Amino acid sequence: MPDGRHSEGPTEKCGVVGVSLDDREAARPLYYALYALQHRGQESAGIVTHDGFQQHSHVEMGLVGDAFDEGDLGSLNGETGIGHVRYPTAGSVDSSCAQPFSVSFKSGSLGLSHNGNLVNADEVREELAAKGHAFTSDGDTEVIAHDLARNLLEEDLIRAVKRTMGRIHGSYSLTIMHDDTVLGVRDPEGNRPLCIGEVDGGYMLASESAAIDVLDGEFVRDVKPGELIVLKPDGSGFDSYQLVDQENTAHCFFEHVYFARPDSRIDDNLVYDVRRELGRKLWEESGVDSDVVLPVPDSGRAFASGYAEAAQDEGAGVEFAEGLMKNRYVGRTFIMPTQDARERAVRLKLNPIRDVVEGKTVTVIDDSIVRGTTSTQLVQLLKDVGAEEVHMRIGAPAIIAPCYMGIDMASREELIAAGQDTEDIREEIAADSLSYLSIDAVAEALGESRADLCLGCVTGEYPYDIEGETTDREVARPEIDGAEAGIADD
Ligand code: SF4
Known part of the structure; x- marks a missing residue:
């Protein structure tokens, strides 16, 4: 994690978009779509467009609303473009890693937006550096751009993308601009989301369907794992190429x-419905008949309403209540160099309502526990305002291992559940009881088999070949000296 910056919850790395329109400038729709994806990255925001002759780029550190003014949007000419919001976990915290990464090669201009994390970026970078490629950042997106540009010298666009997919290993949802053509690529395991939408005058790609909604567009479908989508530059449609087939996904x-x-809808599921179902399963697995159930805002809300509904279905007298108020002006991340300061930040962010909890038995529903700082503080806060008992229920399995696929989960040493069982954690956070959701319940709620999910952070076994870690499957790791392991024939 960057110096002095800490987030109690897991932090998403990035959001990507791309649009191809007919007779409409792309900049403003991209800007609105990035607004809809702001939760996926707050460090930098950028847009690259193409006007048929040349590329235009504007990338700034900061939030979407601060990164662009009218003049910036007016200078981003063209009817096709891509955009990006970023929160860094790989690469430096400076503008050299802000995206879209854009560059001109002999093979034309390229812009790239990446959500995910390659696990073999260093190997590919070293091989390309040995062939004379000079890198300006330490991010993995530039590695993909150089590899693709090199392939474009020898191959057509589709084959060039396929060859790059055969060399990079890890998690990636990409929007790419090659001259004025916008592409979308999802890694063969489909680890991070990417979807297609139809909007007024054209088509778009986005990390989440909420970005399509803000443009009053229609969700078309998810991009399939291993699929390349090419938006037609005149906005009339898109072409699909299934470039890599894998037996299992790793959503x-x-x-x-x-x-x-x-x-948002991701892989055929509305996220809200999944969270409510996870809440229902949490009641089925470990429900406790307390007076009130409180969500930790905001993401705990759907879990808690599903939990309370399942409890009421069974006749339990559990009342759903908003007993924790969130200060919306405290961001998801803070400049906090010490544990003491992190604890202060929890107090700044959440305030219990005394009248809702005083003299009551309380169940608190949260989506996850990472370091445990928030949970410890919450239990204390609720007891301070008179809760008689505080039971914690978590809508996910315990996080025992870090993520290498582009999510900031904290280091293994910082994870409260790494090396501790549930009773140890309950004692540490001083709750009256604590339960996590089972892995099977998560798979059921998503309608997927365990084999089609990434469960690395909750099992310690990853769907990719990561140095020093174990994998949960046979992994076709590419050999980067030109072989195209794992790539299906046309
Ligand atoms: S390790 Fe966890 S956070 Fe990372 S991709 Fe896998 S499931 Fe997602």
């Missing part, structure tokens, strides 16, 4: 639990 279940907006 990140945490997208549904925490990262994605509840109003």
Whole structure:
């Protein structure tokens, strides 16, 4: 994590968009779509467009609303473009890693927006550096851009993308601009989301369908794992190329639990519905008949309403109540160099309503526990205002291992559940009881088999070949000296 910056919850790395329109400038729709994806990254925001002759780019550190003014949007000419919001976990915290990454090669201009994390970026970078490629950042997006540009010298666009997919290993949802053509690519395991929408005058790609909604567009479908989507530059449609086939997917279940907006659809599931179902399963597995059930705002809300509804269905007298108020002006991340300051931040962010909890038995529903700082503080806060008992119920399994696929989960040493069982954690956070949701319940709520999910952070076994870690499957790791392991024939 960047110096002095800490987030109690897991932090999403990035959001990507791309649009191809007929007779409409792309900049403003991209800007609105990035607004809808702001929760996926607050460090920098950028847009690259193409006017048929040349590329235009504007990338700034900061939030979307601060990164662009009227003049910036007016200078982004063209009817096609891509955009990006970023929160860094790989690469430096400076503008050299802000995206879209844009560059001109002999093979034309390229712009790239990346959500995810390559686990073999260093190997590909070293090989390209040995062939004379000079890098300006330490991010993995530039590695993909150089590899693709090199392939474009020898291959057509589709084959060039396929060759790059055969060399990079890890998690990636990409929007790419090659000259004025916008592409979308999802890694063969489909780890991070990417979807297609139809909007006024054209088509778009986005990390989440909420970005399509803000443009009054229609959700078309998810991009399939291993699929390349090419938006037609005149906005009339898109072409699909299934470039890589894998037996199993590795969808990140945490997208549904925490990262994605509840109003987004990901891999055939509305996130809001999944969270409510997870809440129902939490009641079925470990319900406690307390007086009130409180969500930790905001993401705990749908879990808690599902939990309370399931409890009431069984005749339990559990009342759903908003007993914790969130200060919306405290961001998801803070400049906090010490544990003491992190604890202060929890107090700044959440305030219990005494009248709702005083003299009552309380169940608190949260989506996850990472370091445990928030949970410890919450239990104390609720007891301070008179709660008789505080029971914690968590809508996900215990996080025992870090994420290497683009999510900031904290280091293994910082994770409260790494090396501790549930009773140890309950004691540490001083709750009257604590239960996590089972992995099977998560898979059921998503309608997926365990084999098609990434469960790395809750099992310690990853769907990719990561140095020093174990994998939960046979992984076709590419050999980067030109072989195209795992790539299906045309
Ligand atoms: S390790 Fe966890 S957070 Fe990371 S991709 Fe897998 S499920 Fe998602």
